[in-house]
Amino acid sequence: xxxxxxxxxxxxxxxxxxxxxxxxxxxxxxxxxxxxxxxxxxxxxxxxxxxxxxxxxxxxxxxxxxxxxxxxxxxxxxxxxxxxxxxxxxxxxxxxxxxxxxxxxxxxxxxxxxxxxxxxxxxxxxxxxxxxxxxxxxxxxxxxxxxxxxxxxxxxxxxxxxxxxxxxxxxxxxxxxxxxxxxxxxxxxxxxxxxxxxxxxxxxxxxxxxxxxxxxxxxxxxxxxxxxxxxxxxxxxxxxxxxxxxxxxxxxxxxxxxxxxxxxxxxxxxxxxxxxxxxxxxxxxxxxxxxxxxxxxxxxxxxxxxxxxxxxxxxxxxxxxxxxxxxxxxxxxxxxxxxxxxxxxxxxxxxxxxxxxxxxxxxxxxxxxxxxxxxxxxxxxxxxxxxxxxxxxxxxxxxxxxxxxxxxxxxxxxxxxxxxxxxxxxxxxxxxxxxxxxxxxxxxxxxxxxxxxxxxxxxxxxxxxxxxxxxxxxxxxxxxxxxxxxxxxxxxxxxxxxxxxxxxxxxxxxxxxxxxxxxxxxxxxxxxxxxxxxxxxxxxxxxxxxxxxxxxxxxxxxxxxxxxxxxxxxxxxxxxxxxxxxxxxxxxxxxxxxxxxxxxxxxxxxxxxxx
Amino acid sequence: xxxxxxxxxxxxxxxxxxxxxxxxxxxxxxxxxxxxxxxxxxxxxxxxxxxxxxxxxxxxxxxxxxxxxxxxxxxxxxxxxxxxxxxxxxxxxxxxxxxxxxxxxxxxxxxxxxxxxxxxxxxxxxxxxxxxxxxxxxxxxxxxxxxxxxxxxxxxxxxxxxxxxxxxxxxxxxxxxxxxxxxxxxxxxxxxxxxxxxxxxxxxxxxxxxxxxxxxxxxxxxxxxxxxxxxxxxxxxxxxxxxxxxxxxxxxxxxxxxxxxxxxxxxxxxxxxxxxxxxxxxxxxxxxx
Numbered sequence: 001x002x003x004x005x006x007x008x009x010x011x012x013x014x015x016x017x018x019x020x021x022x023x024x025x026x027x028x029x030x031x032x033x034x035x036x037x038x039x040x041x042x043x044x045x046x047x048x049x050x051x052x053x054x055x056x057x058x059x060x061x062x063x064x065x066x067x068x069x070x071x072x073x074x075x076x077x078x079x080x081x082x083x084x085x086x087x088x089x090x091x092x093x094x095x096x097x098x099x100x101x102x103x104x105x106x107x108x109x110x111x112x113x114x115x116x117x118x119x120x121x122x123x124x125x126x127x128x129x130x131x132x133x134x135x136x137x138x139x140x141x142x143x144x145x146x147x148x149x150x151x152x153x154x155x156x157x158x159x160x161x162x163x164x165x166x167x168x169x170x171x172x173x174x175x176x177x178x179x180x181x182x183x184x185x186x187x188x189x190x191x192x193x194x195x196x197x198x199x200x201x202x203x204x205x206x207x208x209x210x211x212x213x214x215x216x217x218x219x220x221x222x223x224x225x226x227x228x229x230x231x232x233x234x235x236x237x238x239x240x241x242x243x244x245x246x247x248x249x250x251x252x253x254x255x256x257x258x259x260x261x262x263x264x265x266x267x268x269x270x271x272x273x274x275x276x277x278x279x280x281x282x283x284x285x286x287x288x289x290x291x292x293x294x295x296x297x298x299x300x301x302x303x304x305x306x307x308x309x310x311x312x313x314x315x316x317x318x319x320x321x322x323x324x325x326x327x328x329x330x331x332x333x334x335x336x337x338x339x340x341x342x343x344x345x346x347x348x349x350x351x352x353x354x355x356x357x358x359x360x361x362x363x364x365x366x367x368x369x370x371x372x373x374x375x376x377x378x379x380x381x382x383x384x385x386x387x388x389x390x391x392x393x394x395x396x397x398x399x400x401x402x403x404x405x406x407x408x409x410x411x412x413x414x415x416x417x418x419x420x421x422x423x424x425x426x427x428x429x430x431x432x433x434x435x436x437x438x439x440x441x442x443x444x445x446x447x448x449x450x451x452x453x454x455x456x457x458x459x460x461x462x463x464x465x466x467x468x469x470x471x472x473x474x475x476x477x478x479x480x481x482x483x484x485x486x487x488x489x490x491x492x493x494x495x496x497x498x499x500x501x502x503x504x505x506x507x508x509x510x511x512x513x514x515x516x517x518x519x520x521x522x523x524x525x526x527x528x529x530x531x532x533x534x535x536x537x538x539x540x541x542x543x544x545x546x547x548x549x550x551x552x553x554x555x556x557x558x559x560x561x562x563x564x565x566x567x568x569x570x571x572x573x574x575x576x577x578x579x580x581x582x583x584x585x586x587x588x589x590x591x592x593x594x595x596x597x598x599x600x601x602x603x604x605x606x607x608x609x610x611x
Numbered sequence: 612x613x614x615x616x617x618x619x620x621x622x623x624x625x626x627x628x629x630x631x632x633x634x635x636x637x638x639x640x641x642x643x644x645x646x647x648x649x650x651x652x653x654x655x656x657x658x659x660x661x662x663x664x665x666x667x668x669x670x671x672x673x674x675x676x677x678x679x680x681x682x683x684x685x686x687x688x689x690x691x692x693x694x695x696x697x698x699x700x701x702x703x704x705x706x707x708x709x710x711x712x713x714x715x716x717x718x719x720x721x722x723x724x725x726x727x728x729x730x731x732x733x734x735x736x737x738x739x740x741x742x743x744x745x746x747x748x749x750x751x752x753x754x755x756x757x758x759x760x761x762x763x764x765x766x767x768x769x770x771x772x773x774x775x776x777x778x779x780x781x782x783x784x785x786x787x788x789x790x791x792x793x794x795x796x797x798x799x800x801x802x803x804x805x806x807x808x809x810x811x812x813x814x815x816x817x818x819x820x821x822x823x824x825x826x827x828x829x830x831x832x833x834x835x836x837x838x839x840x841x842x843x844x845x846x847x848x849x850x851x852x853x854x855x856x857x858x859x860x861x862x863x864x865x866x867x868x869x870x871x872x873x874x875x876x877x878x879x880x881x882x883x884x885x886x887x888x889x890x891x892x893x894x895x896x897x898x899x900x
Contacts, residue, residue: 361799390801402792407814416810417800466800 004031005208006055006176010068013047013054021065025050025232028068030225032176037202037209039223039240041216041255043485044456047232048212052178055210056095057085073175090121094169096162098181103165104153110164111149117171136167140197159190163197170201177202180212187348188512192556195221214485216259217515217558220244228252230279240562250282257284258490259560260515262542269539270295271342271520273497274490286494294501296341296522301375303473303506304360309333309369311355315580328579329355331530331587333369337474340500342507344517344538346553347527350579353510356527357476360508361395362386374473391421394467398479400459404451410437411447414466423470436465440495457488461495468499474506482513493520514557518542523598526550529579531590536599546601548608629894639890645883649876653699660693664850673866683868686858694850695872701851702880705766705835705844706828712770713777713831714824720774721781726789726808735778742775751834755843762835762851765844769834773827780823784816791815818895825888829881836877852877 013025025047032038040048053059054066057077070077072088080088089095097103105113114136115129124132130149137145140163153161162182169177179198183191199222202209211222219226219240226243228236228251236249247253254277265272276286311330314323330352337343345353359366362378370377378389397403404413414433418424424432434444440461451459460480467475477496481489497520499505511517517524518538525535526549534547545551592600633639652659661681668688676683682691724735742750754768788794789812797807838844839853847854852873859869 363795363798387801387803390799393799395796395799397792397796399792403796405793405797405811405815408810416797416802420800420802420806463796466796 003033004071005034005073006032006210007071008051008055008068009071011051011054011070012067013050013059014065014067016063016065023232025054028229028232028234030227030234030237032208032210034175034208035202035206036224037199037211037222038225038227039211039213039219040227040229041213041219042229043214043255043487045231046229048229049180050232051229052095052180052210052212056089056093056178058095090117090174091172092174093176093178094172094174095178095180096165096169096182098184104161106153109150109152110156111151114149114164114168114171117168121172132171133167136171137164139170139201140164140167142167157190158186159194162186162190162194166194166197166201170205173205174207176208176210178210178212181214182211183218184213184215188514189348189552189556191218192558195558198222215558216256216486217560220560220562221558223562228255244560244562250277251279253277253282254279254487256560258487260513260519261560262515262518262554262557265518265538266543269537270522271497271500273494274519276487276490276494279487294340296338296506298338300339302336302338303374304337304508305370305372305375306336306356306360307334307370307372309356309359309371310367311352311359311364312367323583325580325582326585328530328581328585328587330359330366332590333527333530333532335525335532335535337506337508339473339506340504341523342500342509342521344509344511344521344524345527346511346514346517346524348512348553350529351527352530352579353527354478357395357478357508357510361390361393361476363395388421391417391423391470392473394470394472394475396460396463396467396475396477396480398482400456400463400483403463404459406451409448409450410454410462413451413462414447414469417466417469421470432469436469437462439468439499440465441491455488457484457492460484460488460492464492464495464499468503468505471503472505474508476508476510478510479512480509481516482511489516496520514554526553529577531587531602532592533602533604534600535592536596536601540596540599544596544599546595546599548604633890633894636890636893638886639894642883642886642888642890645879646887649699649703649880649883652696653703656696656700660690660696662690662693664689664693664697665848666690673862673869675866676868682872683866685855685869686862686866691855691868691872694855695852695876698850698852698855698873698876699880701762701839701845701849702832702835702877705762705769706832706884708766709769709773709831709835710824710827712767713773713827714820716771717774717777718781718820721778722785722808722812724778725782725785726804726812728786732782736782739775739778739782742772743779747772747776747830748834748837752838752841752843755838760843760846762845762849765835765838768838768843769831772834773831776827777820777823781816781820784819785812788812788816819892822888822892822895825884825891829884829888832877832881832884836873 009029011025011028012023014021014023028051030038040051042048055070055077059066066078068078072093077085077088104110111130111133114133115126118124118129118132119126133149134146137148142148142160142163156164183194186194195218198209213219223240226238226240227234228243228249230251236243236247236252243252244256247256257275257277273286275284277284309330310332313327313329315325315327316322317324333356335343345356347353355364358364360371366379369379371379373389373393378386381389411433414436415429418429418432433447437444437447442458442461451462454462481492484492493516496507500507509517509520521538523536524538524541525532526541526547527533528549534541534545534550541550542554545554590602592602594600666689671680671684671688673686674680674684680690680692682695685691685694720735724732751768751772754771755765758764758768794807794811797811835844836853836856839851840857842857845851845854855873856870859866863870
């Protein structure tokens with residue numbers, strides 16, 4: 001056994017609150033050996049981030065109490081002076097955070113920000129620092145590094161900014177890199193590139209990495225050892241292969257069961273529920289074999305038909321606010337959804353999937369095309385005549401913390417649609433609210449509480465209860481489970497599948513998460529730069545992807561299986577292209593070709609030829 | 612259907628932390644005490660004042676503070692303690708009513724501009740900009756002079772001059788709340804605009820407006836005093852701190868108490884409202900939670 005670089009023993013962190021000290025991390029002990037990657041995985045509130053902040057001594061000493069020992073290269077960090085700790089930070093231990101958008105100074109060029117670190121920490125001259133900055137940017141694989149140095153952060157995409165952050169963190173050749181959810185805010189293809197980068201750099205530099213994440217897929221991709229945390233305690237600590245191959249603790253098993261695995265649906269044609277395992281006992285509450293979903297009847301007319309939908313946003317500039325360009329957010333999009341069917345709309349940020357959903361519920365007016373609900377074109381209707389159609393068309397948002405009015409009680413929130421449309425007599429609204437709460441798995445007694453008293457998953461259930469209160473035909477679910485913890489995500493998806501079976505709901509499931517999409521959808525449409533590049537049955541899209549973008553998207557999904565880690569092809573450094581076009585731009589007419597029944601693929605041009 | 616989800620523990624009342632934060636803030640509590648003190652004086656003026664504020668006495672002109680006249684007398688021999696006490700009514704009334712008028716005009720226009728946007732917003736915003744280009748007090752004086760000298764007209768003038776401040780603040784608040792997902796959700800449900808505004812926008816936009824209203828009461832009290840000082844506000848012989856200062860200016864070396872007491876009263880009540888407003892702002896500010 002080699003000596004550990006970082007050794008945490010009986011770490012205990014408490015926060016001083018209004019009612020005394022509340023411990024949030026209990027008796028956490030682990031080691032990180034030189035050159036190894038250790039991942040701490042857990043859901044929100046598990047204490048994983050607090051642990052990393054305690055190691056860096058970045059918690060406010062006034063409000064947090066740290067007990068136990070943290071030994072780094074022979075020194076006890078808990079007893080080190082502030083000056084000594086500052087020397088460790090940056091020089092010996094570096095840290096990168098989740099939000100690349102806010103962690104760079106927007107008013108300085110990235111070259112100057114990088115150089116500043118080098119000048120203060122290494123006493124380099126301006127010229128040396130600039131040369132070193134170019135070298136570092138090359139190291140993190142930023143294309144044409146020298147030219148990029150003069151850019152301000154807003155010119156860079158999220159992935160590129162995260163590369164700059166990593167370059168800064170590496171500038172002092174740290175022995176340990178702490179990465180706190182570094183890829184969570186990034187798109188999946190960009191995430192894959194950043195993970196590759198961190199792994200390559202670690203090998204080249206021989207540094208240790210402490211990787212904090214909630215994503216089991218990411219853990220399997222990167223970690224040598226895995227620590228599973230729950231409610232501030234370590235529940236399992238072992239080699240990654242062992243954690244994934246033979247999980248011991250019921251919670252680990254529950255967590256792994258809830259992780260969607262790409263390819264797990266081969267040979268199944270309808271959506272399948274997630275297995276739900278009790279965290280304490282390890283016994284399955286819901287079996288994944290339960291096939292609840294049905295194949296929609298191809299004879300029935302579609303609930304929703306979208307034809308050549310387009311949405312452009314004008315970009316205005318100058319004193320006269322002249323239109324100087326257009327964002328082609330949605331371009332010529334067409335699809336159908338039948339009763340009881342889930343069509344997933346997948347793609348990365350900026351591909352127009354959310355705008356499509358918003359146009360269907362008329363939160364934004366389309367620039368062109370038709371949207372037919374039960375055969376009637378709703379684009380032509382004015383606000384007042386459209387109002388009655390809203391009963392059949394509902395929306396669930398992504399952020400459960402923003403989608404409920406904080407000043408209204410939960411019962412009022414749910415009753416709102418029924419009162420607005422006068423669907424049932426006022427006297428029976430209360431009973432109906434109780435019924436709806438029960439239907440989404442909440443206690444009817446909670447109706448008198450305010451939304452801030454609920455957790456994210458519970459709030460999403462409330463949103464669902466409200467969405468189904470009018471008995472809609474179609475629900476647009478815009479990233480409805482993306483913000484939820486993995487086990488909660490599985491529960492909410494299972495609820496949605498149950499509701500689909502019972503009510504014959506059609507879902508437009510907008511998501512960036514390919515693994516979840518594979519689980520829930522009957523059909524899938526892949527969007528890229530505002531257009532649908534491939535659409536077809538779920539089995540065809542996942543089993544036989546045609547378009548290069550679909551293939552790239554699928555290959556980038558982290559696989560929650562450490563054994564399959566090496567089987568991924570080398571990814572090129574790429575950025576998502578921008579849908580901003582000149583004013584006179586007219587989209588080329590692109591043809592969708594049928595490759596098999598119901599599976600259409602857009603013809604692609606030369607830009608895809610080299611992958 | 613699905614297994615029931617356990618309930619969150621210890622439901623916390625909305626705003627309880629704001630109250631706790633306010634109580635901890637000593638300056639804010641001092642402000643609240645000052646405001647409360649003057650409100651009590653105004654309400655119980657007939658009980659507190661030992662003499663009739665209108666009773667002149669040519670044997671007691673410009674007397675220094677004494678046992679008979681605690682704060683002294685003015686140039687007509689009226690008891691200053693009684694006039695200060697009754698003056699509190701004028702000042703608080705002017706502050707409160709002016710701000711109510713300002714809210715009545717400013718908030719609806721702000722809501723319309725912020726919620727509907729487009730050309731309505733452009734028109735309202737340009738009018739707000741034009742009104743804000745003129746200093747508050749100058750505008751109030753001009754309006755009061757135009758409407759004619761009386762306390763009622765002074766309050767209308769001050770209220771109208773302060774209205775654009777509220778219109779602009781409300782507009783900004785409404786615009787930020789309007790883009791919240793729960794408001795978009797309300798649109799998707801199919802709610803009508805008045806209901807969305809009353810149930811979704813106003814309750815979530817109102818906190819900063821309350822804070823601004825408290826601070827504006829202080830400004831309105833000064834404005835009323837200024838207008839009365841210029842003879843455009845409270846008309847003699849009714850007592851007002853501003854008009855008391857006006858009549859005292861000729862005797863400032865012979866009878867300094869005539870200007871000191873009304874000046875101190877204005878200072879204290881304005882300080883009180885400013886501290887209270889600042890405290891409310893700090894307590895409500897969501898970034899501090």
